[in-house]
Amino acid sequence: EADIYQTPRYLVIGTGKKITLECSQTMGHDKMYWYQQDPGMELHLIHYSYGVNSTEKGDLSSESTVSRIRTEHFPLTLESARPSHTSQYLCASRTDPREAFFGQGTRLTVV
């Protein structure tokens, strides 16, 4: 069973607010990822990290930022939420050569 947790599961927030989506894993995985996924659509990689103090932007341009100060923790921050940020955000972790494990996701609605 995957030990990767995301909080909150659901979030409704007003435009302009700063939000942080939390992701933690207890598997000691070095690689962690954030994906954005709209309903019925494909996964889009927005950020990833290969270890502490290592972060990179993914394929999808995003106005979010991430940090990786501890191996187990990979939070995603939106400095100023907009309605266009409304989506599901999925966190995942893995270590080579194994598969990725996903958290349960955060469904964000910006009103």
Add this chain to the structure above:
Amino acid sequence: QKEVEQNSGPLSVPEGAIASLNCTYSDRGSQSFFWYRQYSGKSPELIMFIYSNGDKEDGRFTAQLNKASQYVSLLIRDSQPSDSATYLCAVKIGDMRFGAGTRLTVKP
């Protein structure tokens, strides 16, 4: 060309039939291949992985890998309505890359 491509779907099969899902990848050096299932509104979950050419069976699921032709497929035998979901192919090309997914509907 995308690094991982899946048949676009949606795919609809009757209950009890075989569902066939296909995936091609661009990097001939890829070594690890994964199939995930994603129910609507849920996170992807791993159902199969395969590393070697040939077939790998797990219950009603069979993964098939052909590295020479750069494709990997997933067969679901005796399809059930509970198999209705989006199936994601993932390939380790440097890092793990996901296809866009194929939506499968199994009709009772």
